Amino acid sequence: MSRVTVMGTGYVGLITGVCLAEIGHSVTCIDIAPEKIEQLRRGISPIFEPGLTDLIEENLRSGNLWFTNKPEEAIPQSEFIFIAVGTPQREDGSADLTYIQQAAKTIGAHLSILNTVIVTKSTVPVGTNGKIEEWIKDSLHATIPFDVVSNPEFLREGSAIQDTFQADRIVIGSENEESAQRVAALYEPMNIPIFNTNRESAELIKYASNAFLATKISFINEIANLSEKLGADISDVAYGMGLDHRIGTAFLKAGLGYGGSCFPKDTNALVQIAGGVDHRFELLESVIKVNQQQPLKLLNKAVQHFGSLQGKETAILGLAFKPNTDDMREAASITLIEHLLAAGAKVRAYDPIAAGHAQKIFGDRIEYSGSIEECLHQADMAFIATEWEEIKLLPLSIYQKQMKHPVIFDGRNCYSLAEAERHQIDYYSIGRKTSTFIRK
Numbered sequence: 496m497s498r499v500t501v502m503g504t505g506y507v508g509l510i511t512g513v514c515l516a517e518i519g520h521s522v523t524c525i526d527i528a529p530e531k532i533e534q535l536r537r538g539i540s541p542i543f544e545p546g547l548t549d550l551i552e553e554n555l556r557s558g559n560l561w562f563t564n565k566p567e568e569a570i571p572q573s574e575f576i577f578i579a580v581g582t583p584q585r586e587d588g589s590a591d592l593t594y595i596q597q598a599a600k601t602i603g604a605h606l607s608i609l610n611t612v613i614v615t616k617s618t619v620p621v622g623t624n625g626k627i628e629e630w631i632k633d634s635l636h637a638t639i640p641f642d643v644v645s646n647p648e649f650l651r652e653g654s655a656i657q658d659t660f661q662a663d664r665i666v667i668g669s670e671n672e673e674s675a676q677r678v679a680a681l682y683e684p685m686n687i688p689i690f691n692t693n694r695e696s697a698e699l700i701k702y703a704s705n706a707f708l709a710t711k712i713s714f715i716n717e718i719a720n721l722s723e724k725l726g727a728d729i730s731d732v733a734y735g736m737g738l739d740h741r742i743g744t745a746f747l748k749a750g751l752g753y754g755g756s757c758f759p760k761d762t763n764a765l766v767q768i769a770g771g772v773d774h775r776f777e778l779l780e781s782v783i784k785v786n787q788q789q790p791l792k793l794l795n796k797a798v799q800h801f802g803s804l805q806g807k808e809t810a811i812l813g814l815a816f817k818p819n820t821d822d823m824r825e826a827a828s829i830t831l832i833e834h835l836l837a838a839g840a841k842v843r844a845y846d847p848i849a850a851g852h853a854q855k856i857f858g859d860r861i862e863y864s865g866s867i868e869e870c871l872h873q874a875d876m877a878f879i880a881t882e883w884e885e886i887k888l889l890p891l892s893i894y895q896k897q898m899k900h901p902v903i904f905d906g907r908n909c910y911s912l913a914e915a916e917r918h919q920i921d922y923y924s925i926g927r928k929t930s931t932f933i934r935k
């Protein structure tokens with residue numbers, strides 16, 4: 496059992512803290528946001544993540560997990576300090592290291608002589624772990640031994656706990672073998688393959704992994720755009736490609752493009768990191784451009800269908816950037832809604848859990864529906880922006896029943912073309928033939 500402090504109770508900090516507590520370590524999570532700590536002490540998770548509340552409650556009860564906003568109550572007693580604070584995007588696309596620097600200074604101000612290993616979980620530009628070391632040194636009041644190790648995080652929102660306990664690999668980037676072994680020992684009960692490397696490589700593995708997955712998505716979206724023009728069906732094309740084990744089926748789902756708190760931010764950051772060493776990352780620049788244009792392609796289909804969108808009652812099904820999360824950061828739904836509003840459409844939206852976030856973004860510029868049926872009622876057109884189970888499995892007869900005449904712009908390819916035809920629905924999707932019903 497080791498004593499661990501986790502700095503930051505966002506997605507990564509909370510999941511890291513809770514999972515380390517679950518395997519028997521004594522974990523204190525600290526945050527500068529007092530309201531989060533207050534909630535967490537009462538067992539309330541500030542984020543929506545399946546299974547997380549149970550794990551928080553369980554580990555609070557067992558005494559393995561504590562929450563505080565006072566670093567002095569945690570850092571001096573810890574053998575490991577995980578940094579899991581945010582690294583948001585600056586205006587120019589580069590990563591903002593303000594929170595990282597603040598966390599490093601806090602660590603330096605409270606570090607004791609336990610030969611503590613600082614473990615960086617946050618996604619940080621190559622070279623940052625070296626800077627963290629310097630920032631900590633600059634804040635120390637005496638000569639105190641410590642080490643800084645890179646340990647990037649690969650979890651996905653919505654399946655974060657499973658991703659942690661069944662991770663493909665744990666990457667540990669260290670300049671010192673003993674520190675690397677100590678971090679590896681922490682994770683031993685999880686029985687996950689460990690890959691050891693130096694800090695710079697570990698930092699780059701994180702950005703390269705996200706950028707590669709983003710590239711797969713933009714690639715398949717381009718093939719989808721091509722499929723539409725060539726009469727191919729993207730579902731079959733992606734499936735047929737994925738049968739080659741060298742390609743694999745994962746991340747070949749065409750749609751509205753990638754959103755979320757990380758792919759857009761990290762692809763932009765990697766372009767900046769490359770630029771910093773005089774390398775123009777043209778491939779990644781194109782990936783980003785394709786992604787920005789993808790939701791507009793579906794909107795254009797609506798413009799072509801109706802001529803003008805002025806006054807059109809529009810239902811948006813799904814707001815979150817993907818299912819099983821209430822996160823709307825960089826969600827394709829935002830692009831869709833902003834463009835629809837600009838074109839004069841009247842928008843109402845439904846999402847099982849993300850409406851609260853939407854309210855902060857759109858206020859009363861759109862309406863919020865309490866159910867799918869209410870959202871679709873008397874609508875001229877419906878956009879499917881997130882493939883929540885209840886949206887994906889919604890019978891097409893509900894669209895027929897609720898809408899004026901069912902016209903669906905499906906950004907997540909939830910239905911088969913045959914089904915849409917059977918229900919006599921004007922059905923537009925991504926990378927497939929349009930199914931238009933000629934009204935008598």
Ligand SMILES: NC(=O)C1=CN([C@@H]2O[C@H](COP(=O)(O)OP(=O)(O)OC[C@H]3O[C@@H](n4cnc5c(N)ncnc54)[C@H](O)[C@@H]3O)[C@@H](O)[C@H]2O)C=CC1
Nearest residue numbers: 503504505506507525526527580581582594598617618648
């Ligand atoms: N969200 C995700 O699914 C993943 C995120 N990452 C990376 O992990 C990092 C954290 O991401 P999120 O958890 O989403 O961030 P977040 O922004 O949701 O949470 C960060 C938390 O850190 C707290 N914080 C800021 N400064 C602090 C300090 N000095 N001391 C203590 N707490 C402090 C904030 O109040 C906030 O609660 C980012 O670098 C992100 O790129 C990596 C993999 C997955």
Ligand SMILES: O=C(O)[C@H]1O[C@H](OP(=O)(O)OP(=O)(O)OC[C@H]2O[C@@H](n3ccc(=O)[nH]c3=O)[C@H](O)[C@@H]2O)[C@H](O)[C@@H](O)[C@@H]1O
Nearest residue numbers: 648649650651652746747748750752753754755757816817
């Ligand atoms: O660094 C991060 O924060 C994380 O970013 C992603 O995780 P996440 O953003 O939670 O979600 P994903 O499931 O990867 O989906 C990202 C976006 O890509 C889209 N996507 C995904 C897969 C696909 O085939 N097609 C597709 O359009 C999703 O709709 C979503 O908008 C990575 O998958 C994680 O490994 C990484 O740790």
